[in-house]
Amino acid sequence: MFKQGHARNIFKSNYHYLLLTLFFVLHAWNDFFELLPAAAILKIFLLLGLVAVVYFLTGLILLKNAESAALFTTISFFLFLFFGVIEKFFFSLSGQITGILPKIVTALFVILLFVLFKRKKKHWIRAVLFINTLLVLLIVLEMVFLLNNAFNSKIVVKKSFLYAGSHPLQKLPTVYLVLLDEYAGAETLLKRGYNNEKFLSEIKSFGFRVIKNAKSNYSYTVPSVASLLNGDIISLPQSKSLYNSERYRLSLKEIYNNRVIWTFRALGYRIENYSPFPMHQANARYTNRFIPVDIGLILSPTIFDDIIDLMPLYITRRLPGKKYFERLVYKKIEDNYFAMDKLLQKAAVQDSTPSFIYVHLMMPHSPFAVDSTGKINVQFLTKKQITQPDKNEAYLQYLVHTNHVVLKFIKQLKAKTNNDAVILLMSDHGSRDLAIGLNDNASFNSLNCIYYPGKDSTGWYDGMSNVNQFRILFSEITGTQIPLLKDSVVLF
Numbered sequence: 001m002f003k004q005g006h007a008r009n010i011f012k013s014n015y016h017y018l019l020l021t022l023f024f025v026l027h028a029w030n031d032f033f034e035l036l037p038a039a040a041i042l043k044i045f046l047l048l049g050l051v052a053v054v055y056f057l058t059g060l061i062l063l064k065n066a067e068s069a070a071l072f073t074t075i076s077f078f079l080f081l082f083f084g085v086i087e088k089f090f091f092s093l094s095g096q097i098t099g100i101l102p103k104i105v106t107a108l109f110v111i112l113l114f115v116l117f118k119r120k121k122k123h124w125i126r127a128v129l130f131i132n133t134l135l136v137l138l139i140v141l142e143m144v145f146l147l148n149n150a151f152n153s154k155i156v157v158k159k160s161f162l163y164a165g166s167h168p169l170q171k172l173p174t175v176y177l178v179l180l181d182e183y184a185g186a187e188t189l190l191k192r193g194y195n196n197e198k199f200l201s202e203i204k205s206f207g208f209r210v211i212k213n214a215k216s217n218y219s220y221t222v223p224s225v226a227s228l229l230n231g232d233i234i235s236l237p238q239s240k241s242l243y244n245s246e247r248y249r250l251s252l253k254e255i256y257n258n259r260v261i262w263t264f265r266a267l268g269y270r271i272e273n274y275s276p277f278p279m280h281q282a283n284a285r286y287t288n289r290f291i292p293v294d295i296g297l298i299l300s301p302t303i304f305d306d307i308i309d310l311m312p313l314y315i316t317r318r319l320p321g322k323k324y325f326e327r328l329v330y331k332k333i334e335d336n337y338f339a340m341d342k343l344l345q346k347a348a349v350q351d352s353t354p355s356f357i358y359v360h361l362m363m364p365h366s367p368f369a370v371d372s373t374g375k376i377n378v379q380f381l382t383k384k385q386i387t388q389p390d391k392n393e394a395y396l397q398y399l400v401h402t403n404h405v406v407l408k409f410i411k412q413l414k415a416k417t418n419n420d421a422v423i424l425l426m427s428d429h430g431s432r433d434l435a436i437g438l439n440d441n442a443s444f445n446s447l448n449c450i451y452y453p454g455k456d457s458t459g460w461y462d463g464m465s466n467v468n469q470f471r472i473l474f475s476e477i478t479g480t481q482i483p484l485l486k487d488s489v490v491l492f
Contacts, residue, residue: 011129011136012125017056017074017077018049019135020081021077022045023135024081025041026142028297029041032252033149034153036294036298041298055073056070063117072117075113076110079109081301082302083102083306085301086106087102089102090102106303156257158259159262161259162266162267166478173452173453175264175356175424176343176357176413178359178406178410178425179225179228179360180425182366183402184427184431185214185215187212188435188442192396194399200449203410206410208423209460214445214446214462215463215489216427216429217490219429219430220429221291222251223247224466225251226251228470229255229258231469231471232259232485233467233485234250236490252277260470267477268353270353270355272355272356273358274342274360277360290362290366291362312328313329316328322382325378326378329381333370336363340405363398364431367381368394370397370401372397372400377394380397391433410425422453424448424469425448425451426449427447427448431443441489448466460472463487465489467487
């Protein structure tokens with residue numbers, strides 16, 4: 001009798017906001033099972049659960065009714081946790097309604113909801129029973145899916161680029177992949193009135209081959225990196241939305257278990273990962289708002305992601321003086337400098353085991369935080385209305401700073417590796433902002449520079465796309481001719 005009564009109490013309880021939080025977290029874990037460790041799941045559930053409890057207690061004080069406060073919390077949290085669905089709805093209306101409008105509509109709905117519960121002093125027994133029953137069933141279903149993932153999930157060793165007739169070099173070179181996010185190709189920059197020849201000439205003076213008319217296969221980071229690290233065009237679902245979650249999930253999985261790292265491991269390489277992307281046996285070093293991984297995978301579709309990331313900036317930009325604002329902005333880009341410093345420290349340590357090192361720099365990616373002098377671009381970042389020409393100008397300012405930082409970094413890297421390491425300096429794709437108004441797939445026009453000590457880099461060719469980068473590299477390392485793919489672009 002006790003157990004039956006206890007079960008009935010669960011379905012009549014006012015803790016359904018915690019059941020909703022649990023369902024949300026479990027659902028996210030099933031979506032990204034291989035990419036989310038159990039510790040991250042527990043951490044985010046505890047954090048969201050704590051926020052929900054505080055929200056409920058605040059509602060209890062204001063509404064003076066536990067049942068109403070609990071329902072207000074659950075409905076509010078449904079909107080907050082699944083805020084990504086609301087944004088997609090607005091985006092689907094015209095493809096342009098984004099930004100503040102979905103947040104305003106959500107806030108107004110929550111206010112109206114509060115007024116409703118404040119005025120209607122009645123019991124919500126049936127509503128509570130329905131919500132609890134539904135959430136318990138959904139949680140049980142997610143647990144079934146979770147057990148299925150746990151028993152059936154396994155890492156499939158991808159076929160390497162090595163062939164039976166491969167003859168790897170006796171002394172294999174360490175390979176650095178330095179990926180600059182959203183760095184536009186020289187051809188696109190020239191169309192926007194910026195000549196990047198000074199930077200490219202200095203890169204050439206370091207012994208690099210600079211590829212003309214280089215291009216990415218995708219104009220978005222995650223699928224672009226996935227195709228680069230697999231040496232293949234990856235199969236992704238078609239969608240009217242550019243921000244399809246299934247496309248993002250599949251791209252992340254392709255990066256996690258990519259063909260390039262399996263090939264390097266087959267050759268005896270050690271893998272070092274200085275990127276936001278988790279890879280098999282090579283964890284991510286940092287995360288950011290633009291490439292959500294780990295806990296960010298769970299928070300990114302929620303309104304809490306905006307609150308955590310944007311609210312401090314919104315407040316500090318309105319304070320007298322801009323000292324705190326500049327500190328917050330710098331915190332968002334400091335991972336770039338930390339990654340370069342850490343990598344240079346590692347490069348100075350001599351090691352007989354060859355390594356493949358991947359460093360992903362969010363430069364000159366938005367929010368175009370730094371101007372050409374290296375200072376936080378407060379004037380741009382605090383503008384009330386930002387036009388497309390403003391964005392283009394800020395991008396070019398950040399590009400100048402990026403050029404300065406990258407040249408210094410490459411020079412130090414070559415010195416610390418005694419000019420013996422292969423360095424692939426390239427971008428994942430071009431600039432989508434600069435491409436607006438241009439009609440020749442300018443957002444795919446990218447940077448690609450190769451330094452291969454003792455080689456003339458003739459295997460690489462003008463007009464090539466990122467998908468063939470490692471196919472050519474492994475051909476050089478193994479002394480075989482690995483077939484190249486058609487240099488195509490994928491339009492979403």
